[in-house]
Amino acid sequence: MPLVTTTEMFKKAYDGGYAVGAFNVNNMEIVQGITEAAREQHAPLILQVSKGARAYANHTYLVKLVEAAVIECPDIPIALHLDHGPDFETCKSCIDGGFTSVMIDASSKPFKENIEITRKVVEYAHDHGVVVEAELGSLAGVEDEVNVSAEDSSYTRPEEVEEFVSKTGCDSLAIAIGTSHGAYKFTAAQCTRNEQGVLVPPPLRFDILEEVSHRLPGFPIVLHGSSSVPQEFVKMINENGGKMPDAVGIPEEQLRKAATLSVCKINIDSDLRLAMTGSIRKYFAEHPDHFDPRQYLTPARANIKAIVTHKLIDVLGCAGKA
């Protein structure tokens, strides 16, 4: 089937109590690792491309890689989504260039300005059969060159969501309930430690999610910053020359719970980066004489496939839902 929008996927996910995984893609091995997992698990899939990915790999290369994946995976619905579109022009370029979904991220702007920019993107996107994700509230962490400090981040205010959605016409809404981007989602001071000395982060604000869902019945909610930072990857990196002390993510059981509620799209990027980097560091440490990129990219791609398979089955609950 050709690339699809997320409309049908989200309706089924909402009704079925699961979420669709949105994984960031930057090169061929990442596209292949993710799509091989989704094909095998018969899972609906969102492949997302950030402004940084377009700058790194080139819009056309990324679209063509995703089109190749669509040919290789004829039995699962795949959407191609712009992640954190910074402005109207970037969204327009992706809408004109083959994407089926875009995010306009004006969450750092004042409420009224966020509405105006989002509305403009929605009008253009809907005229072209493309759906739009918007954001209210801001996450801490790093996305492209925007670095939001923990002090500047703010939870979504549920009392704003109805006005925002009705005035913008957006198709899904990303909210801030305590997730953040990157591999260091919480400082050690924000966490407690379990018996093994592993950091345990504070729980997500499910009260905000529930209030938002109550005000927007049936409306798909998106969670960004949803990597769990698997400690086996952090260990693999640290044991093979890396240095990532106290990296910590969102516990998987909390994401699973969110997926059973109104959260229909869960964004995961950092966990794939950790899988890839861990594999490559280990390979280099074990084979210092090898220099063929296919040798170290093969286990890296396999490890991406393995972590995505785990997410589809155990976290998102979308395996078998294509």
Ligand code: G3H
């Ligand atoms: O939200 C951020 C995603 O992980 C994409 O990261 O902007 O470095 O490509 P990037």
Ligand code: 13P
């Ligand atoms: P992570 O950094 O937690 O993987 O979040 C990715 C994301 O939100 C992409 O938009």
Ligand code: ZN
């Ligand atoms: Zn994000």
